[in-house]
Amino acid sequence: MTADALVSGADAPDADALTPGVDAPTWPDDFAERYRAAGHWRGETFGGMLRERAAAHPDRIALVDPAPERRTWTYRELDEAADRLAAGFAARGIGRGDRVVVQLPNVGAFVEVVFALFRIGALPVYALPAHRDTEIGHFCAFSEAVAYVVPDVHAGYDHRELAARVQAGTPSLKHVFVAGDPGAHTALSEVPCEPTGPFAGPAPHELAFLQLSGGTTGVSKLIPRTHDDYLYSLRGSNEICGVDADTRFLVVLPAAHNFPMSSPGWLGVLYAGGTAVLCPKPDPATAFELIERERITMTGLVPPLALVWTDAAAATAHDLSSLELILVGGAKYSEQAARRLEPALDCRLMQVFGMAEGLVNYTRLDDDPETVVTTQGRPISPDDEIRIVDDADQDVPEGAFGHLLTRGPYTIRGYWRAPEHNRSAFTEDGFYRTGDIVRRTPSGHLVVEGRAKDQINRGGEKVAAEEIENIILAHPAVHDVSLVAVPDEYLGERTLAYVILREGAEPLRSVAVKRFVRERGVAAYKVPDLVEFVDAFPQTGIGKVSKKQLRSTAERR
Numbered sequence: 001m002t003a004d005a006l007v008s009g010a011d012a013p014d015a016d017a018l019t020p021g022v023d024a025p026t027w028p029d030d031f032a033e034r035y036r037a038a039g040h041w042r043g044e045t046f047g048g049m050l051r052e053r054a055a056a057h058p059d060r061i062a063l064v065d066p067a068p069e070r071r072t073w074t075y076r077e078l079d080e081a082a083d084r085l086a087a088g089f090a091a092r093g094i095g096r097g098d099r100v101v102v103q104l105p106n107v108g109a110f111v112e113v114v115f116a117l118f119r120i121g122a123l124p125v126y127a128l129p130a131h132r133d134t135e136i137g138h139f140c141a142f143s144e145a146v147a148y149v150v151p152d153v154h155a156g157y158d159h160r161e162l163a164a165r166v167q168a169g170t171p172s173l174k175h176v177f178v179a180g181d182p183g184a185h186t187a188l189s190e191v192p193c194e195p196t197g198p199f200a201g202p203a204p205h206e207l208a209f210l211q212l213s214g215g216t217t218g219v220s221k222l223i224p225r226t227h228d229d230y231l232y233s234l235r236g237s238n239e240i241c242g243v244d245a246d247t248r249f250l251v252v253l254p255a256a257h258n259f260p261m262s263s264p265g266w267l268g269v270l271y272a273g274g275t276a277v278l279c280p281k282p283d284p285a286t287a288f289e290l291i292e293r294e295r296i297t298m299t300g301l302v303p304p305l306a307l308v309w310t311d312a313a314a315a316t317a318h319d320l321s322s323l324e325l326i327l328v329g330g331a332k333y334s335e336q337a338a339r340r341l342e343p344a345l346d347c348r349l350m351q352v353f354g355m356a357e358g359l360v361n362y363t364r365l366d367d368d369p370e371t372v373v374t375t376q377g378r379p380i381s382p383d384d385e386i387r388i389v390d391d392a393d394q395d396v397p398e399g400a401f402g403h404l405l406t407r408g409p410y411t412i413r414g415y416w417r418a419p420e421h422n423r424s425a426f427t428e429d430g431f432y433r434t435g436d437i438v439r440r441t442p443s444g445h446l447v448v449e450g451r452a453k454d455q456i457n458r459g460g461e462k463v464a465a466e467e468i469e470n471i472i473l474a475h476p477a478v479h480d481v482s483l484v485a486v487p488d489e490y491l492g493e494r495t496l497a498y499v500i501l502r503e504g505a506e507p508l509r510s511v512a513v514k515r516f517v518r519e520r521g522v523a524a525y526k527v528p529d530l531v532e533f534v535d536a537f538p539q540t541g542i543g544k545v546s547k548k549q550l551r552s553t554a555e556r557r
C-alpha cells in the first residue's frame with residue numbers, strides 16, 4: 001500500500017491524480033466536471049453504498065443463496081461480512097489497487113468477496129466460471145494479480161487444481177482462496193477477522209474493478225470501471241427498470257457478467273435496498289421453483305434462455321405470477337421470439353443492448369409494444385453520445401445503418417494497459433468503436449443490424465475469432481484457419497472453423513480439431529461447434545481472407 005492509500009475515501013477527488021491509478025486513458029477534466037455538475041457522478045463508492053444501506057435498513061434482506069441450504073444476509077450482515085473479510089484480506093497484505101481474480105459461480109461468497117475488495121480498494125477482475133487455464137492464466141499474469149478466488153468444485157470441475165497450475169506459472173499470485181474445501185490452498189472461511197479500524201477505501205473517481213471485454217483480439221482486454229461511472233449506470237438502470245426496495249431480482253446469468261451485475265442486476269438491486277436471489281442454474285426447473293418460492297419480481301436473460309423459458313412456461317406447475325419484468329439482452333433477440341415472451345410468462349419484456357465497456361440501451365416501460373419487440377432500446381443517459389458512421393467515420397444519414405460509436409459518463413475512454421489497442425478501439429476524440437452495426441429509429445431507439453467486429457456471439461457468450469484461430473494454428477497439421485459465425489435457431493450463432501491443412505499432412509477429423517482446442521484449456525463455449533476442411537479461402541481485392549464471403553458461404557450451408 002502506498003501512503004496515499006491512507007487518505008480517506010471521502011476526500012474530494014483530485015483529477016490530476018486520476019490517470020496514474022487508473023492505468024488507462026480516462027475522461028478529460030471538462031467532461032468529468034460536466035458529469036459531476038449534471039449529478040451523474042455523485043462521489044459515492046461501493047463500499048460506502050453498502051455501509052449507508054446497512055445503516056438505513058439493517059434488517060432488510062439483501063441477499064439470498066438458496067443452495068444447497070437456503071441462506072440469507074440482511075444488509076447489516078452483508079456489511080459486517082464485507083468488513084471482516086476486508087480486514088482478513090488486508091492482514092494478508094492485499095491493499096488498495098491490488099488485483100484479485102475472482103472466479104465464483106452464483107454463490108453468496110461472490111458478493112461478500114467483491115464488497116470486501118471494494119472496501120479496501122482492491123480490484124476484482126471478474127472471470128467467468130467457464131474460464132480455464134488459458135484465460136485465467138492470462139488474467140492473472142496480465143493483471144499481475146496477487147490473489148485468485150475459486151470454488152472448490154463447480155459443475156464437476158475442480159478449480160483448486162486449475163488454481164495450482166495457474167499459481168505455479170504466475171509469480172505475482174501469492175494467494176489462492178477457496179470457497180468450500182480448500183485442498184492445498186486457503187479456505188475463504190479462514191480469512192475473516194475483526195477490523196482494527198476504518199478502511200482507507202478508494203476515492204469515487206478511482207477504479208472499482210476490471211471487467212472483461214468480449215474481445216476481438218487474441219486475448220480479452222480488461223475494462224477499467226470507476227465507482228463514479230458504474231454507480232451512475234446502476235442509478236440510471238434502476239430508474240428505467242423501476243427497481244426499488246420491493247424488487248426481488250433473480251440472478252440467473254453468471255453474476256460476474258456485466259448484464260446480471262448492473263442492468264439493473266444484483267448491484268442495482270442492492271443500491272435500491274431490494275433483494276438479490278442467486279440462481280444456481282438457469283434451467284426453467286430450477287429457476288421457476290425459485291421464482292415461486294422467493295416471489296421473484298425481475299430477472300435478466302440471454303435470448304436462448306428466454307426462448308427456453310417461454311416454451312417451458314406453458315407447461316409449468318409453478319406459480320410465476322410474482323414476475324413483473326424480464327430483461328432480455330446480450331445478443332440479438334428475434335422479433336418472433338420477443339412477441340411470444342409477454343403472453344407466455346405474463347410479465348413485461350424489456351430489451352437491453354449493452355456492453356461491458358459502458359453504453360447500455362433499454363426499451364422503456366412506457367414504450368409502445370411494437371418498439372419493445374422491434375428495437376434494442378435507447379441509451380440510459382441524456383449525456384450518452386451516439387454516432388452512427390460509415391467506414392470513413394462520416395455520419396450516415398439519419399435512419400441509415402452504420403458503425404455505432406459512443407462516448408459518455410459511464411463508457412470507458414480506453415482499456416486497461418493497452419495503449420496500442422486503444423488507438424484503434426477509440427477515436428481520437430474518445431468515442432468507443434463498439435463494432436456493432438446499428439440504425440436509429442425516429443424515436444431514438446437503436447436497432448442492432450449486425451456486427452463489424454470479428455467476434456461470434458454465441459447466445460450472449462462472446463468468442464473472439466482471433467483467439468481461437470491462434471490456438472488452431474498451433475496444430476502441426478494446420479496451414480491456416482478462419483473462424484466465422486453460422487446462424488443457429490437456438491443460439492443465434494454458432495462457430496464454424498474453416499481449416500486448410502498443410503500440404504502432405506495426414507487428414508484430420510473435425511473432432512480432433514475440437515479436442516485440440518479443448519485441451520489447450522479454454523472455456524467450453526469457445527470450442528468450435530463445427531469444423532470444415534477447405535483447400536483455400538476466398539480473398540478480398542487486396543488478397544486478405546474475405547470473412548464476409550466465408551460467412552455467406554457458411555450461411556448457405
Ligand code: OOB
Nearest residue numbers: 214258259263329330331332352353354355356448
Ligand atoms: C453484454 O456485454 P458484453 O460486453 O458481453 O457484449 C457486448 C456486445 C455488444 O457490443 C453487442 O455486440 C452484443 O454484445 N449485444 C447485443 C445485445 N446486447 C449485447 N447484440 C444485439 N442485441 C442485443 N440486445 O452483452 C451486455 C452488457 C450489459 C447489458 C446487456 C448486455
